[in-house]
Amino acid sequence: MSERQLGDTILEVNNIGLSFGVMKVLDDISFDIKKGEIRSIIGPNGAGKSSMLNVINGFYHPQEGTITFKGETRKAMAPHVAASHGIARTFQNIALFKGMSTLDNIMTGRNLKMKTNIFWQALHLGPARKEELENREAAERIIDFLDIQAIRKKPVGKLPYGLQKRVELGRALAAEPELLLLDEPMAGMNSEEKEDMSRFIIDVNDEFGTTIALIEHDMGVVMDLSDRVVVLDYGKQLADGVPDEVRANQEVIDAYLGVPHE
Amino acid sequence: MNESLSEKTLDTFPKLLLSHARLRPNHDAIREKDLGIWQSWTWSETESEVRALACGLASLGLERGDKLAIIGDNRPRMYWGMTAAQAIGAIPVPLYQDSVAEEMSYVLDNADVKIALVENQEQVDKIIELKERCPKIEHIIFDETRGLRDYDYAFLHNFEDIQQKGREFDQSNPDFYQQHVDSTHGEDIAIMLYTSGTTGNPKGVVLTNDNCIITARNGIIREGLTDQEEVLAYLPMAWVGDNLFSYAQSYVAGFCVSCPESASTVANDLREIGPTYYFAPPRVYENMLTQVMIRMEDAAKIKRHIFHYFMAHAGKVGVSILNGESVSLMDSLLYKLGNILVYAPLRNVLGLSRTKLAYTAGEAIGPEIFDFYRSLGINIKQLYGQTECMVFICSQPDGEVYADTVGTPSPDVEIKINDNGEILYRSPGVFHSYYKNPEATASTKTEGGWVHTGDAGYFDDKNGHLKIIDRAKDVGKLNDGTMFAPKYIENKLKFFSYIQEAVLYGNERDYSTAFINIDLDAVGNWAERNNLAYSGYIDLAGLPEVYQLIKECVDKVNADLAQDSRLGNSQIRRFLILHKELDADDGELTRTRKVRRNFVAERFEMLINALYSDAEECHVATEVTFEDGRTGMLEADIRICNAECYPLKSSPQEAAA
Numbered sequence: 001m002s003e004r005q006l007g008d009t010i011l012e013v014n015n016i017g018l019s020f021g022v023m024k025v026l027d028d029i030s031f032d033i034k035k036g037e038i039r040s041i042i043g044p045n046g047a048g049k050s051s052m053l054n055v056i057n058g059f060y061h062p063q064e065g066t067i068t069f070k071g072e073t074r075k076a077m078a079p080h081v082a083a084s085h086g087i088a089r090t091f092q093n094i095a096l097f098k099g100m101s102t103l104d105n106i107m108t109g110r111n112l113k114m115k116t117n118i119f120w121q122a123l124h125l126g127p128a129r130k131e132e133l134e135n136r137e138a139a140e141r142i143i144d145f146l147d148i149q150a151i152r153k154k155p156v157g158k159l160p161y162g163l164q165k166r167v168e169l170g171r172a173l174a175a176e177p178e179l180l181l182l183d184e185p186m187a188g189m190n191s192e193e194k195e196d197m198s199r200f201i202i203d204v205n206d207e208f209g210t211t212i213a214l215i216e217h218d219m220g221v222v223m224d225l226s227d228r229v230v231v232l233d234y235g236k237q238l239a240d241g242v243p244d245e246v247r248a249n250q251e252v253i254d255a256y257l258g259v260p261h262e
Numbered sequence: 263m264n265e266s267l268s269e270k271t272l273d274t275f276p277k278l279l280l281s282h283a284r285l286r287p288n289h290d291a292i293r294e295k296d297l298g299i300w301q302s303w304t305w306s307e308t309e310s311e312v313r314a315l316a317c318g319l320a321s322l323g324l325e326r327g328d329k330l331a332i333i334g335d336n337r338p339r340m341y342w343g344m345t346a347a348q349a350i351g352a353i354p355v356p357l358y359q360d361s362v363a364e365e366m367s368y369v370l371d372n373a374d375v376k377i378a379l380v381e382n383q384e385q386v387d388k389i390i391e392l393k394e395r396c397p398k399i400e401h402i403i404f405d406e407t408r409g410l411r412d413y414d415y416a417f418l419h420n421f422e423d424i425q426q427k428g429r430e431f432d433q434s435n436p437d438f439y440q441q442h443v444d445s446t447h448g449e450d451i452a453i454m455l456y457t458s459g460t461t462g463n464p465k466g467v468v469l470t471n472d473n474c475i476i477t478a479r480n481g482i483i484r485e486g487l488t489d490q491e492e493v494l495a496y497l498p499m500a501w502v503g504d505n506l507f508s509y510a511q512s513y514v515a516g517f518c519v520s521c522p523e524s525a526s527t528v529a530n531d532l533r534e535i536g537p538t539y540y541f542a543p544p545r546v547y548e549n550m551l552t553q554v555m556i557r558m559e560d561a562a563k564i565k566r567h568i569f570h571y572f573m574a575h576a577g578k579v580g581v582s583i584l585n586g587e588s589v590s591l592m593d594s595l596l597y598k599l600g601n602i603l604v605y606a607p608l609r610n611v612l613g614l615s616r617t618k619l620a621y622t623a624g625e626a627i628g629p630e631i632f633d634f635y636r637s638l639g640i641n642i643k644q645l646y647g648q649t650e651c652m653v654f655i656c657s658q659p660d661g662e663v664y665a666d667t668v669g670t671p672s673p674d675v676e677i678k679i680n681d682n683g684e685i686l687y688r689s690p691g692v693f694h695s696y697y698k699n700p701e702a703t704a705s706t707k708t709e710g711g712w713v714h715t716g717d718a719g720y721f722d723d724k725n726g727h728l729k730i731i732d733r734a735k736d737v738g739k740l741n742d743g744t745m746f747a748p749k750y751i752e753n754k755l756k757f758f759s760y761i762q763e764a765v766l767y768g769n770e771r772d773y774s775t776a777f778i779n780i781d782l783d784a785v786g787n788w789a790e791r792n793n794l795a796y797s798g799y800i801d802l803a804g805l806p807e808v809y810q811l812i813k814e815c816v817d818k819v820n821a822d823l824a825q826d827s828r829l830g831n832s833q834i835r836r837f838l839i840l841h842k843e844l845d846a847d848d849g850e851l852t853r854t855r856k857v858r859r860n861f862v863a864e865r866f867e868m869l870i871n872a873l874y875s876d877a878e879e880c881h882v883a884t885e886v887t888f889e890d891g892r893t894g895m896l897e898a899d900i901r902i903c904n905a906e907c908y909p910l911k912s913s914p915q916e917a918a919a
Contacts, residue, residue: 103298140297145408150526152298195890203409 007035017064025051027235038212040222043232049215053181057082088177090168092184098157109174110135142170162193179211273448274471276349278513283309292338295523316346318428326351333357334381336495336521343379350442355454356500358853363388370396377401383409448472458852466697467649477652477691478510480673489516491539496528502649532613540620544627572600580637628757629665651691656728667727683718684734738769744831758815759784775873776837800841817906824908833907841898847887
């Protein structure tokens with residue numbers, strides 16, 4: 001997989017520094033994400049992985065450094081800019097509307113694609129109606145893609161955890177993102193669910209050409225899926241490279257994969 | 263096409279398709295739920311799709327007599343593949359889509375498949391894996407493109423590209439399609455269906471157009487079916503039943519067939535379509551009933567009371583009302599009230615509101631289950647059939663429906679019972695041959711066209727209906743000489759909702775013993791209601807309380823058997839509950855989910871030895887295959903339990919009942 005030809009750089013972070021008071025959460029982080037790749041961010045608990053994703057989609061504003069997304073350089077992202085410019089994400093602890101159906105949750109992901117105003121939408125007339133149909137079709141394609149037809153009308157709160165994760169992926173996909181941020185998509189899953197999820201991540205990348213930034217704890221999954229891997233530890237960047245390089249890096253082995261005895 | 267379209271000239275499927283496209287061009291022929299919506303194709307649209315595909319297949323080099331494998335869920339494109347092949351004189355060979363590559367390789371090789379039409383990446387991967395071993399496969403055509411973007415093989419084609427190629431071919435050879443359709447004949451081979459093979463390798467049953475079409479038409483006439491029927495195609499396409507109900511009869515009568523969205527949405531799709539003509543094996547009816555009962559147990563008290571009150575009333579008079587017998591005015595009024603409160607909503611939930619005719623076959627169905635559906639007003643009937651004659655041998659005529667028989671011979675079918683009790687038949691549906699297997703053909707299809715069914719049975723003295731006891735070769739003897747009909751007893755056990763599967767042993771033994779598979783849903787729910795904690799299947803299966811529950815079922819079967827002088831000695835003395843579900847992936851069941859008794863016996867030999875000893879417990883370790891093909895070991899200590907046996911008490915007259 002690492003042999004794949006990667007496209008141009010879609011996102012680049014340079015010398016990012018983020019602190020909460022005296023706590024330095026991210027310190028001089030620089031890496032890039034190329035179009036069409038699966039890029040993983042790994043590291044032990046508290047390494048700053050989720051903070052890094054939050055910086056990318058504008059939830060946190062770093063004190064130092066710049067973010068360049070699709071050629072535009074900013075001091076910090078704003079969440080609405082990130083969303084409207086094609087960045088979508090899923091969360092470590094699922095953030096779906098529990099009382100709403102799978103279909104409705106996925107439809108919420110289409111929100112930014114809807115152009116008509118609330119007046120037309122309330123009347124369900126004319127352009128709003130046409131738009132609703134188009135968006136419903138897009139949502140149905142995602143349902144088909146993720147193989148969740150059987151739970152289309154079920155409230156997501158009643159679904160098993162693994163399926164909720166899948167619905168959340170569906171909602172993120174509904175925004176037709178160029179860059180998809182996945183925060184531990186396989187946390188708490190059994191091995192069969194992990195295999196399914198890996199399959200979906202590869203398929204999303206493959207079918208839609210979506211660039212994916214992935215945080216994951218399961219090393220097997222990360223090494224199999226990723227084109228390139230960034231390793232963080234206590235807010236510092238330890239390594240950056242293809243899985244084999246990272247696996248061979250002594251610092252990474254010591255910090256994360258464990259120090260071999262003898 | 264000439265003007266005189268009589269039944270005689272419509273003797274092949276492509277000809278029938280052309281005639282429907284002319285007679286009812288705007289009538290829906292097939293539907294599929296896709297993107298949450300039922301998408302339909304009319305007969306005339308179907309005709310042009312099939313035509314494009316047929317020409318495309320021809321331009322890929324598929325010729326008269328070549329075989330086209332069809333592997334996938336029930337999808338319009340898969341069905342079109344069948345007609346398209348038939349139109350150019352090629353022979354479709356549907357395969358079970360959930361078979362692992364290994365199982366497919368035998369059929370693909372044996373059938374000399376030249377092109378494989380498959381649904382998706384999963385199937386493409388299997389065929390590519392097998393391609394080296396099956397060099398006769400020249401091309402693969404796939405329906406769904408997902409995941410296949412990076413596959414770069416010259417032999418791999420997109421369905422739509424092939425149709426496009428076909429349309430171009432059709433334009434430059436405008437007479438090609440019609441000429442080929444005209445040159446198909448009733449006696450030509452229409453399809454090859456592989457029997458699942460309870461023993462040995464599967465055999466390819468070769469059926470002609472006449473076999474399929476005449477049998478389908480006889481069934482339609484007998485039951486008065488029209489082009490207005492609605493049918494849900496959800497059973498494997500490789501199975502003869504699906505070929506008859508969803509393909510042959512649809513083409514003969516002109517009714518519409520609907521393909522569900524996915525295997526997991528069948529129950530929902532069934533409700534949306536509301537089929538008027540429905541087929542399901544007993545297992546499906548059992549599952550539906552179990553689901554209803556489980557949900558009722560969890561319902562509010564008042565609902566539960568209303569349900570049980572009216573179900574008891576339906577049990578009393580429902581069957582008589584369906585059979586058109588007269589009941590008292592009070593009973594009739596109460597039934598009508600029950601219909602409003604319980605029966606109609608329940609039929610609706612089951613998706614059987616509009617069902618005029620529901621068939622079941624393949625296994626014996628439990629009398630309680632059978633009567634449950636009939637008492638709700640659903641006209642469920644049993645039929646008896648085989649792949650070797652395109653299903654129909656016997657079916658139950660309206661008004662003469664009994665839970666323990668399979669009815670009277672279907673039109674044009676003759677039946678005789680030979681000396682050892684085996685059923686033989688002769689009909690227009692009798693198959694051409696087993697593919698490349700003249701010995702098997704000769705031993706099954708004997709002099710005068712009589713076919714050996716391998717089933718033992720007899721005509722009931724009271725009503726003249728055929729009654730099936732068991733596979734003829736399975737009927738054995740205990741050491742004391744009494745008849746041992748394992749299937750008969752297994753079925754009695756399986757009629758209990760707690761028992762999913764039972765395997766009886768006793769041939770040439772001193773007494774009968776049984777392996778039991780619990781039904782995880784039913785027993786799990788029972789355990790929850792009784793506050794029993796368990797961690798999983800193995801744990802649940804080993805609980806002493808569960809053993810007690812199953813023992814009560816076995817005891818009841820024994821009490822029942824004691825009534826029958828012929829079978830009374832084969833009461834079950836000892837039984838055990840297996841620690842794993844019997845599974846087709848482990849080879850314990852066939853793909854149609856029939857138990858392979860001898861295989862199970864070999865696999866669990868130590869358990870059988872324990873059953874025929876004084877042991878109270880036996881340790882067993884078995885290799886299991888997971889769905890992804892990996893294997894692992896499963897170990898458990900299995901308890902062996904003695905059942906209650908009852909003294910025989912009966913006269914021969916009672917025994918016959």
